[in-house]
Amino acid sequence: MSGKPHTLVFSDLDGTLLDHQSYEWYAAAPAIDALKSINAGLILASSKTAPEVATVRAELKIEHWPAIVENGAGVLASHSDDCKEVSQYRSLLSSLQKISPSLRRHFTGFDDMPVKKVADITDLSVKNAALAKQRAFSEPGIWTGNNAEKEIFLKLLREEGIHAQQGGRFLTLSYGANKADQLLMLAKQFEPCRTIALGDAPNDIAMLEAADIGVIVANPDAPPLPMLDGEAEGRIIRTKDAGPNGWNATILDLIANPPFNENTIH
Ligand SMILES: [Mg+2]
Incomplete structure (x- = not known):
């Protein structure tokens, strides 16, 4: 332009x-x-x-x-089909891996789920669910623990600069923008x-x-x-x-x- x-x-x-x-x-x-x-x-x-x-x-x-x-x-650049730069997403996932298994098991993110599961919970087709899994900036997931555990989980993520937004269905983690x-x-x-x-x-x-x-x-x-x-x-x-x-x-x-x-x- x-x-x-x-x-x-x-x-x-x-x-x-x-x-x-x-x-x-x-x-x-x-x-x-x-x-x-x-x-x-x-x-x-x-x-x-x-x-x-x-x-x-x-x-x-x-x-x-x-x-x-x-x-x-994040932003998708003009004339590009996807975000080549996925370091934010990698860093977010590695912060999740640092959390103790007893807490971590309560969060099932898109990265933890096979395409079929993402399709089931989002009502997307399998093809579109595969695209929804190609993330670069944020991780939506399902929280299955209690509120006290969630508070600790979110506090640990905040210490890594990660924010959480609770939507109707998903708890979405990102660096906040x-x-x-x-x-x-x-x-x-x-x-x-x-x-x-x-x-x-x-x-x-x-x-x-x-x-x-x-x-x-x-x-x-x-x-x-x-x-x-x-x-x-x-x-x-x-x-x-x-x-x-x-x-x-x-x-x-x-x-x-x-x-x-x-x-x-x-
Ligand atoms: Mg809308």
């Missing part, structure tokens, strides 16, 4: 740009084309791994942009006049708040996000329609309005 983009759009995938059920993005094609026509950047920001995101990024023909992967724990950190880092690198972020879930909130404009994409299959600070001032808005339909309508609407105007002062 040459020159500075006027606008950088950061988008979550599942339930945001991809339909919650079908995983398709076609409903957003008009807005994606419109973004390309005004030379705006589109940066995917997902909990998926680099090879998983690379597949979607190639379909969208936006390989010339980097992508935020593993929930913000989130989608918002990567948005700010990439905005510093590309120096757009304006950033827009779209997401549907709690793990998108920091990114929605870090962008100039945040768009909460409706997801009828999940509890609605709480009212965010920026909503009262109109800096954060909500789509009417779910998933890629809402994404499409809102981006087209924003393109037609001043935030995309070349004369907008940041």
Whole structure:
């Protein structure tokens, strides 16, 4: 990509740009084309791994942009199918190996599981589960011990600089960066006049708040996000329609309005 983009759009995938059920993005094609026509950047920001995101990024023909992967724990470079540099992941796994077996046995990470097991617990196909196992920055897993044991486990990991985030199903270990950190880092690198972020879930909130404009994409299959600070001032808005339909309508609407105007002062 040459020159500075006027606008950088950061988008979550599942339930945001991809339909919650079908995983398709076609409903957003008009807005994606419109973004390309005004030379705006589109940066995917997902909990998926680099090879998983690379597949979607190639379909969208936006390989010339980097992508935020593993929930913000890392970035997939432009024109790359996976992260060649996996030293963070190796270091995370070696920290796990230092923990005494009596505690370690309560955490079953993706690296500990065969592909079939990952497919079973994630509802991914075996092929996609294999991609989900190709990690570079973070390790999701299942905790089976009690809370007291978990506290000790997490304290030992913290001493190694490793943070843990408990999601609905997985306890995910990483060195702490989130989608918002990567948005700010990439905005510093590309120096757009304006950033827009779209997401549907709690793990998108920091990114929605870090962008100039945040768009909460409706997801009828999940509890609605709480009212965010920026909503009262109109800096954060909500789509009417779910998933890629809402994404499409809102981006087209924003393109037609001043935030995309070349004369907008940041
Ligand atoms: Mg989502």
